[in-house]
Structures are given as C-alpha cells and as structure tokens.
Amino acid sequence: MKKLLIIGGSGFVGANLAAMAKTDWQVTVTSHTASVITIDSVQVVSMDITDRQQVFDVIENIRPDAVIHTAAISSLDACIEDRDRADRINTVATADIAAAAKSVGVKMVFTSTDLVYAGNRSFYAETDDAKPSCYYGQTKLAAEQAIVDSGVDYAIARLALVYGRKLGPQNSGVEALLANLAAGKSFAQFSTEYRTPVYVEDLCAVLVEMASNPALSGIYNVGSPQRVSRYEFAQILARTFGYPEELIKPGQVIAANFKDHRPEDCSMNTDKLKTALGRSLSDITEGLIKIKRNRHAI
Numbered sequence: 001m002k003k004l005l006i007i008g009g010s011g012f013v014g015a016n017l018a019a020m021a022k023t024d025w026q027v028t029v030t031s032h033t034a035s036v037i038t039i040d041s042v043q044v045v046s047m048d049i050t051d052r053q054q055v056f057d058v059i060e061n062i063r064p065d066a067v068i069h070t071a072a073i074s075s076l077d078a079c080i081e082d083r084d085r086a087d088r089i090n091t092v093a094t095a096d097i098a099a100a101a102k103s104v105g106v107k108m109v110f111t112s113t114d115l116v117y118a119g120n121r122s123f124y125a126e127t128d129d130a131k132p133s134c135y136y137g138q139t140k141l142a143a144e145q146a147i148v149d150s151g152v153d154y155a156i157a158r159l160a161l162v163y164g165r166k167l168g169p170q171n172s173g174v175e176a177l178l179a180n181l182a183a184g185k186s187f188a189q190f191s192t193e194y195r196t197p198v199y200v201e202d203l204c205a206v207l208v209e210m211a212s213n214p215a216l217s218g219i220y221n222v223g224s225p226q227r228v229s230r231y232e233f234a235q236i237l238a239r240t241f242g243y244p245e246e247l248i249k250p251g252q253v254i255a256a257n258f259k260d261h262r263p264e265d266c267s268m269n270t271d272k273l274k275t276a277l278g279r280s281l282s283d284i285t286e287g288l289i290k291i292k293r294n295r296h297a298i
C-alpha cells in the first residue's frame with residue numbers, strides 16, 4: 001500500500017479524510033493539541049507544524065507517497081486577533097511543509113479556501129484575481145504562493161464551506177444546526193453570505209484523488225455547483241430532516257460583532273474540477289440526504 005501523511009488529522013476535514021483514505025492507503029495523521037479519534041490501522045504522530053525541524057523529521061521518517069496538509073487556524077477572528085500566530089501557522093508552516101515534501105520528492109495537497117476571493121460577486125473561477133478581504137484569506141493566499149514558489153509537485157484545493165458529520169472533537173456547523181432544530185429552537189442564519197458548500201465526503205474523495213492523480217495538479221475550486229446563502233442552506237437542512245423551516249430566521253451581518261470583514265459572496269465556479277473529475281459534486285440536498293442516511297454515525 002502507498003503511504004499517505006495527513007497533517008491536521010485531529011481536525012474536522014483531516015479526521016474524515018483519514019477515515020476515507022485508509023481503505024487504499026497506509027495512513028498516518030498528525031495531531032497537535034486535540035486528540036484524534038481512533039481509526040483502525042491509522043497511525044497517529046504528534047507534530048507542531050510551526051516547528052520546522054519537526055516537520056522535516058516527520059516527513060523524512062515516514063517518507064510518504066503524498067502529503068495532504070489540512071492544519072490551519074481558520075477562524076477569521078482568531079487570525080486577525082493574533083496576526084503573527086496566523087502567519088506562522090497558516091503561511092510559514094505551509095512553506096516549511098512544502099519544502100519538506102519537495103526534499104523527499106512527494107506531492108503536496110493543500111486545503112486553501114474560497115475566502116482568497118474578495119467576496120463581492122458570484123461564481124469566482126480559478127482564473128479570477130484572488131484578493132482576500134479578510135486576514136485569514138490573506139494568510140492562505142500567501143501559503144498558496146509559498147507552495148508554488150517552493151517547486152514542490154502540488155494540488156491546491158480552494159474549499160468552500162465544508163459540511164458533514166464530525167468524527168472527533170471538532171465543531172461541525174450542521175450538527176449544531178440540527179441540535180437547535182431538534183430542540184425546536186428558533187435561530188437566525190445570515191441571508192447575505194453566499195457560498196457553494198461542499199459535502200465533506202465529496203471533498204475527501206477529491207483530496208485523495210489529488211494525492212494520487214498527476215493530472216489533478218495546480219489550483220482547483222472545490223465546492224458544490226449550488227450557490228446558497230447560509231439562511232437557504234439551513235432551510236434545505238430543515239426540509240431534508242423534516243423540521244419546521246419557520247424556526248430559521250434570516251439574519252444580517254452586523255459588522256460590529258466581528259473583528260474582521262466577512263466576505264459576502266465567495267461562491268465559486270467549479271467547472272474546472274468537474275471537467276477534471278468527469279463528475280459534479282453533490283448539490284446541497286444530495287449531500288444532506290447522505291448525512292441523513294448515516295445519521296446513526298453523527
């Protein structure tokens with residue numbers, strides 16, 4: 001079996017990725033401060049990605065056939081509150097991982113974000129200018145550039161908002177919404193923030209394919225073909241799970257409640273990925289039905 005190193009295995013995406021990839025790969029995941037859910041045959045190593053020596057040691061010891069790097073600080077507020085930390089974790093550490101992957105001659109797959117786009121129009125394509133309007137987006141765009149500059153063989157996935165079941169201690173937006181709906185609680189969701197949310201299992205399948213398929217290299221938008229506001233997403237969720245849609249109210253972003261700018265429309269055009277894969281990813285209803293089918297696992 002080929003070896004896959006997943007950096008950030010204690011995270012939401014990393015844990016789902018490990019659970020999927022273990023069928024075809026010998027998987028090692030890294031954790032930092034959080035514990036990692038036990039997954040049969042998946043090995044866990046501890047690593048702080050801001051320690052360059054540790055990054056090189058882990059990659060040189062494991063000698064994986066591919067590295068998928070998912071570790072980051074992804075809270076907008078946390079990034080702008082401590083810019084140095086965000087730079088170190090999101091940008092500098094990514095440059096170090098790229099250098100280490102290059103030194104052992106393996107492909108690196110990186111989870112970037114739709115927030116590299118300015119967020120003031122719909123359906124950005126990869127060829128559109130990336131001009132992040134929040135600090136988190138700036139750190140991820142700088143990380144992308146560091147990967148390109150490193151000369152490593154790479155695939156960069158610009159992820160839309162990811163939804164799905166959580167497999168560990170992380171937060172999952174969908175599960176929080178479902179808990180409110182199940183309790184009959186009324187709540188608001190932003191009706192002015194548009195995204196093309198991607199189902200976590202679709203995303204993980206794409207990341208694994210990027211790790212092994214040389215044709216899937218370069219930069220790809222990874223999202224569903226469907227553009228929705230957070231409010232519309234929650235309405236589809238309620239419908240799919242049989243809860244009253246009226247519990248969800250349209251909400252407005254009040255800038256004063258946030259430390260950084262929240263981009264309004266970062267919806268992405270995913271034609272490039274669709275052509276490369278020969279398929280579209282699930283639309284929102286399809287993705288939520290898959291979660292409902294696996295509900296016992298949530």
Ligand SMILES: NC(=O)c1ccc[n+]([C@@H]2O[C@H](COP(=O)([O-])OP(=O)(O)OC[C@H]3O[C@@H](n4cnc5c(N)ncnc54)[C@H](OP(=O)(O)O)[C@@H]3O)[C@@H](O)[C@H]2O)c1
Binds near residue numbers: 008031073160161
């Ligand atoms: N989830 C989304 O909707 C979304 C959307 C767009 C892009 N993305 C990108 O997708 C990736 C995965 O997101 P996620 O939702 O899975 O994030 P997450 O659940 O917050 O997980 C973040 C991971 O980063 C690790 N990490 C943070 N600082 C570290 C450090 N100094 N050393 C080593 N590991 C460190 C964490 O480890 P510990 O917990 O063990 O400290 C955790 O495993 C991120 O790169 C994010 O930018 C996510």
